[in-house]
Ligand SMILES: Nc1ncnc2c1ncn2[C@@H]1O[C@H](COP(=O)(O)OP(=O)(O)O[C@H]2O[C@H](CO)[C@@H](O)[C@H](O)[C@H]2O)[C@@H](O)[C@H]1O
């Protein structure tokens with residue numbers, strides 16, 4: 001029980017600039033940490049009421065595109081509008097968007113019309129298939145579908161950012177069990193994106209380096225491919241949080257090519273398998289952190305996209321809500337070692 | 346159903362600079378919103394295993410002080426050490442703390458020893474009493490106990506901030522049912538505190554005003570006392586979120602006097618009663634947002650403390666985790682009207 005002898009430590013990361021308190025005393029041994037709300041055993045066979053299943057397409061909001069595109073073949077992936085969109089494509093975009101006068105630059109209270117895009121990606125026609133049950137090629141195609149849709153949204157002058165994310169399991173927010181992900185195209189740069197760029201700029205101004213290119217420690221590495229590294233970040237907010245980072249300095253997720261998408265797809269599949277096996281099929285979220293559209297080219301040296309995977313093992317309390325600082329009972333080095341050594345073949 | 350006819354809106358607040366998407370279409374009517382995990386009916390009478398109950402003091406970590414102080418009288422409030430502290434008072438404080446060379450000022454990855462304070466405030470000797478069951482004077486005394494302990498912690502040169510918070514109900518993170526709150530004294534300024542000050546400084550630099558002094562809209566007001574206003578903030582992240590704000594420009598919670606503490610205690614009690622009645626005794630958190638110790642006096646014109654109360658009615662998903670932007674189905678004006686008109690007498 002080497003872990004238990006560690007004492008607490010506070011760490012700040014170089015990407016979001018967030019503080020995290022590592023407190024092994026607040027938990028059992030890292031290897032004992034398991035989900036209490038596993039999401040496994042989804043109902044086998046199409047649920048009679050699931051609109052995301054093959055054959056029930058007419059119960060969905062309009063389709064944007066499908067994979068493969070030919071209607072003659074069965075679909076494997078569908079990108080559709082969200083039936084209950086948080087932001088709406090049919091309202092007037094905010095004034096001045098895409099133009100010079102940008103209300104966002106002026107500090108203080110601000111209200112914009114609820115313009116934006118809210119789409120759903122149905123990752124498989126089968127109700128019982130999970131994302132990591134697909135072959136590497138299948139996950140690649142989901143990633144390529146994300147990228148294609150992000151490119152489309154980026155053409156709208158009022159869309160400043162697209163947040164791609166996946167909710168898996170009820171305690172990670174999922175209201176639909178059928179494997180899917182979502183994206184929101186927003187007419188503003190979201191708060192975490194802004195603070196990430198502020199933090200990475202500060203580091204770059206001081207050191208001349210991109211915070212994500214700089215990560216080199218072998219202790220926190222889980223797995224590496226030609227194009228990507230999977231790590232537990234130095235100041236992970238959540239136990240067993242994983243980041244998948246392009247090894248090359250690349251700013252925009254949506255520019256990913258077929259080869260890199262296959263590489264990422266295989267690594268993402270492996271990481272989801274590892275989390276599922278180690279943590280008892282936990283609820284989780286993943287988020288793609290990319291770069292706002294139309295960012296000045298002077299910012300690109302510190303703009304580096306990555307994927308964040310967060311298993312949901314514990315409830316957030318008032319300390320985290322109030323301070324923005326998380327308490328994590330598992331040191332990144334311990335989580336990385338466990339995940340690195342876990343065999344999923 | 347006036348609410349349902351509203352369309353979405355995106356709002357940014359002038360305190361944290363956070364964007365929130367208001368999307369009434371994502372939910373039922375605001376008046377239908379109820380907690381699915383009510384925390385009511387706590388087990389009556391002392392739970393045999395609860396160390397926070399009167400008579401079981403010896404099962405707790407060491408006491409710091411009690412109210413009333415005389416051992417001869419039964420206690421009403423106890424401030425004790427946390428048995429499983431996230432930060433520890435018995436390790437070496439970080440180097441340079443309180444001195445000139447402040448590692449926090451340099452951007453990039455940073456690790457500090459796990460030094461800090463983590464205390465628990467037991468708000469009542471009785472297992473079945475909730476904070477809002479106390480008289481206004483009882484809540485006042487809890488607030489005065491917080492303030493007294495914050496003042497003690499502020500005397501330590503390495504403590505930069507104290508986050509006071511309460512978790513009520515399992516889905517708000519509470520692991521103990523007996524009414525209590527906590528505070529953490531940290532050797533760093535937590536991320537949300539830093540971004541709050543950055544945002545309020547920007548507003549001040551532009552307008553010459555404190556963001557919180559500026560709030561004047563009657564639409565979002567729930568209740569007012571001589572010293573405090575209770576509002577639903579303009580860009581509330583959570584449905585039925587409440588802020589209680591001193592009407593005077595005051596920077597430090599811990600300087601509160603008896604009269605103001607009674608005024609705040611009565612208003613806090615009323616707000617918790619209203620949330621409990623309207624939302625079916627929901628899990629909730631409250632947090633006191635104050636000002637870091639030793640802040641330069643040039644920052645005080647935009648440093649204004651307040652209390653944030655957050656009922657936990659929904660799960661956070663990948664969009665919020667990734668972007669820092671929340672989706673709230675209830676407009677602040679609608680929530681404020683409902684809470685304002687609710688009779689709790
Ligand atoms: N027939 C149909 N056609 C098209 N779309 C359909 C549909 N039926 C349902 N949908 C949409 O499918 C989506 C499924 O999404 P998820 O299950 O990932 O979570 P949801 O968005 O409900 O909320 C979670 O994620 C959001 C964003 O993170 C959080 O705000 C929230 O609290 C959390 O529960 C929903 O947004 C829903 O509107």
Ligand SMILES: Nc1ncnc2c1ncn2[C@@H]1O[C@H](COP(=O)(O)OP(=O)(O)O[C@H]2O[C@H](CO)[C@@H](O)[C@H](O)[C@H]2O)[C@@H](O)[C@H]1O
Nearest residue numbers: 315317318319396404405406427428429512518519520521
């Ligand atoms: N005999 C005893 N003597 C002294 N102290 C005792 C004790 N027995 C228990 N305690 C302490 O009492 C506290 C009770 O706190 P809460 O129930 O509010 O939530 P907890 O801190 O467990 O975690 C919640 O809040 C934190 C902070 O927000 C989140 O990190 C976490 O995920 C969430 O569940 C615990 O911190 C515990 O360590």
